Amino acid sequence: MIHTQHYHIRDVAGYINWLYFFHAWGFPTRYASIARVHACQSCWQNWTKSFPQAEQTRAEEAVRIFEDASELLDQLDETGRETHFRVALLQANSDGDDIVLPDGMVLPLLRQQKSADSCLCLSDFIRPASQGIPDQIGLFVSTVDNEVEELFLKDDYRHLLCQTLADRLAEATAECGHLMVRRELWGYAPDEHLSIEELFQERYVGKRPAVGYPSLPDQSINFILSDILDFPSLGVSLTENGAMLPHATTSGLILSHPATCHFSVGRIGRDQLQDYARRRGVSIEWIKPFLPNVE
Numbered sequence: 001m002i003h004t005q006h007y008h009i010r011d012v013a014g015y016i017n018w019l020y021f022f023h024a025w026g027f028p029t030r031y032a033s034i035a036r037v038h039a040c041q042s043c044w045q046n047w048t049k050s051f052p053q054a055e056q057t058r059a060e061e062a063v064r065i066f067e068d069a070s071e072l073l074d075q076l077d078e079t080g081r082e083t084h085f086r087v088a089l090l091q092a093n094s095d096g097d098d099i100v101l102p103d104g105m106v107l108p109l110l111r112q113q114k115s116a117d118s119c120l121c122l123s124d125f126i127r128p129a130s131q132g133i134p135d136q137i138g139l140f141v142s143t144v145d146n147e148v149e150e151l152f153l154k155d156d157y158r159h160l161l162c163q164t165l166a167d168r169l170a171e172a173t174a175e176c177g178h179l180m181v182r183r184e185l186w187g188y189a190p191d192e193h194l195s196i197e198e199l200f201q202e203r204y205v206g207k208r209p210a211v212g213y214p215s216l217p218d219q220s221i222n223f224i225l226s227d228i229l230d231f232p233s234l235g236v237s238l239t240e241n242g243a244m245l246p247h248a249t250t251s252g253l254i255l256s257h258p259a260t261c262h263f264s265v266g267r268i269g270r271d272q273l274q275d276y277a278r279r280r281g282v283s284i285e286w287i288k289p290f291l292p293n294v295e
Contacts, residue, residue: 002229003185004086007173009077015172016165017200021069022062024164031062039070069165072158076148076165083169084234085142085177087254089186092137093129097121098279099137100129107224108279110217110265110291113272122215125257138181138254139225140208141244142173146235149246166248174250175199178208181254188256207260210252211242214264219243220280220290225251242290268294 018035037047044067048059093100099107099122111121127135148166152158182189182204189205198204209216211225219242225231226238229251237245244251268276268291276291277284288294 001090001185002086002088004084004234005177005180007083007085007176009073009081009083009169012083012169012172012176013073013077015175015196015199016168017171017175018066018168019200020171021164021168022065024167025065027058027062031059034059034062034066065161068158069161072161072165081145081148083142083144083173085140085173085180086229086234087138087140087177087181087185088228089136089138089181090228091134092126093131093135094123094126095129097123097275099123099126101137101228105224105228106279107221108276110268110272110276112263112265113269114267120215120261120263122209122253122255122260125255125260136186136256138186138256139228139252140174140177140181140254141225141229141231141234141236141249141251142170142177143234143236143244143246143249144169144173146246149248163248166246170248170250174208174210178204178254182206182256186254186256205258206254206256207262208252208254209262210250213252213262214266215262216252217265217292218287218290220287222251266293268292270295 019029019032022032023029034044034047037043044063048056048063051059090101097109097111099109101107109122112119126137127133144166149163151162179199182192192204194203211221212219222238222242222244231238231244235246236249239245273284273288273291273294277287280287
């Protein structure tokens with residue numbers, strides 16, 4: 001099953017993790033708390049005064065940026081611009097370090113080779129084919145309307161503001177889409193009721209590792225996901241190195257196993273590089289530039 005959901009900006013704005021927005025602007029994480037303050041000048045002033053005297057100028061700057069960002073979100077919503085989420089829910093089983101999908105499709109993955117724990121691979125959280133019982137996996141992509149990143153090209157400040165908001169909106173869309181998957185489409189957590197902060201802390205069952213994350217470091221996986229999810233029909237294109245355009249796009253896997261966790265693949269030895277290239281059906285020379293930390 002492939003499902004596509006289109007969101008108005010107002011529908012996903014409440015799922016923006018402002019911590020990462022302010023990080024992109026060079027602010028320490030504590031300044032993101034402005035997003036939880038009542039939106040009036042009096043409350044913002046009181047919030048600013050809660051900082052030490054030496055930090056109040058910086059706090060005032062954070063207020064101005066947050067106010068401008070909030071106004072821009074309203075403007076984007078008024079113009080009818082949208083964000084988009086597409087997910088494929090597919091039968092799957094693991095076969096070693098591969099995830100086997102329908103119609104003979106295979107999603108090869110990488111395993112930790114040097115770990116003090118258990119040398120994890122994301123395929124460990126999918127039921128093995130040897131058990132003869134089908135499991136399920138989600139593959140997703142979320143993005144914003146193409147033109148959002150191209151707004152205000154002659155205004156450096158507003159252009160950067162729009163770009164950083166677009167990045168957050170793509171992630172917020174993934175958060176909304178993942179919530180819909182857990183409660184409704186896949187429905188493995190129909191009674192889930194978490195606050196926004198709990199969502200950001202990933203208190204839900206399962207995980208949503210994105211392409212480029214330490215557990216899924218091979219950006220060329222996007223070519224496989226695009227074939228399944230039809231990225232171009234959402235306005236998403238891929239560069240020759242697997243990067244997505246618009247930049248405000250994220251893609252990855254949805255896993256439901258309660259033990260699924262984030263981890264880093266880390267260093268990739270020559271033996272795994274050879275094995276991975278074989279499983280991907282490509283040459284070592286082709287795949288190596290996509291992989292970080294190759295020994």
